[in-house]
Amino acid sequence: VIFSTSSINEVREAMVYLGTRSFDMKPAKIIDIKEVGDGERVCVDTASMLHKGEGMLIGSRSNFLFLVHNESVGSSFTSPRPFRVNAGAVHCYTLSPDGTTNYLSEVETGSEVLILNSKGKARRATVGRSKIERRPMLMIKAKAGEEIGGIIAQDAETIRFVKPNGQLVSVTHLKKGDTVMVHSKPATGRHFGMEVSDEYILEK
Template identity: 55%
Template structure:
């Protein structure tokens, strides 16, 4: 399974007993492939998962140099090349492998992690050859898929326990696209004073990007960042004035939190009007008492509401990706929301029980 173009390949442990448990988790979590030694090759092939191995019987033949790519191609075999990126010469070898017919490169880097991958991604752009990079922990996944904004095509994780595979899959799911839909505004009105949360991140957000917040977990509004300045305010592209402290906010792992629960270091989900997502980290939460405005909207049979500060710098996102200030928002306007299934939430986790939020 590919999570919107992002692939997960697992390297099996050498110990047979460990590899059986890990392979079972690979199948349950629908990983893209498994790197395996010759002794466990039949086990992997019987499971139906794509087997990567140095054996000629593998689904994908692993080679270590350009000549190996050429030999595999002559024999009608699909091949990937494994290489260490430490110098410009290694980049040149990677390009040669791509031109020779390697469908992918499995790369490892030295202490310099990002710059070599940036160079490799730039060099291989347009060749059709995929780039898989080795990682040591699940925490590296968002970084690897964010290199040069395009990111690598997949990651290779040497997993020793099944739980690592589930964590890796959950991380990939969190980076996948969301269903962001158009909703029609039904009501906009002042509701008095209240406490709102301003979320300052450690990232520069772009036009059309924001956070998903709302009073109901199954109907979240895309609230735009403050990258657009005005005559009276400077741009603050790291900030989203997200709304009332009671509001749900969607996190990278698919769970929700109340805005009041966020703090410095909390991971946060960033989304745009197309549903493309990214992650950021909270640098600061500012909770202050401000005049609030109620916004209600509907998409199909679903409707929801959100409380936001009544100010020109608080903006929603239109279907063209442009910001629309709440001070200009009116009944009939169209804005972007995430309207999901009506699942209940228990400590931010979806649970299968009836709940009505309004």
């Protein structure tokens, strides 16, 4: 695609347009929650102010990603940090604006990540800092249709998912049978983060 213009305003508008995508979001029912001991988790501090309802798509499988909310709400222990997403364990996937996946361990200063709301509308954000620290972790599994996916996240009040009605639920209050928003689709293979549609893959 070649874009020719002499207007800086048109360039800005094009960048906003190209950075905006939509993803199919659906409700998933929580089927398992388990403490799994300590592990390394990744806090993604963006260079943008994130709004209520926005977060990142994170998961242990590239085709089943949970909407993990930002820290704009705060908690009884911390002040709001609306630029931050306490995303999950180092092995988890997240989606990049170009459609590829990255491991959270790969996210660093200058990386671009996707920020979404519960309706699936996405925008770009630049990472200002990524923090990897050892913390107690939870394994959470959910089911959407025939697909089952999971995430390992820090066991802390500030990590929240988004319910279908837009309300937030902390992982510390999450129960089996609760419903949260995810992006899921049939599994496909990936090479270096790029989707390969005709390759079979099974992730557990």
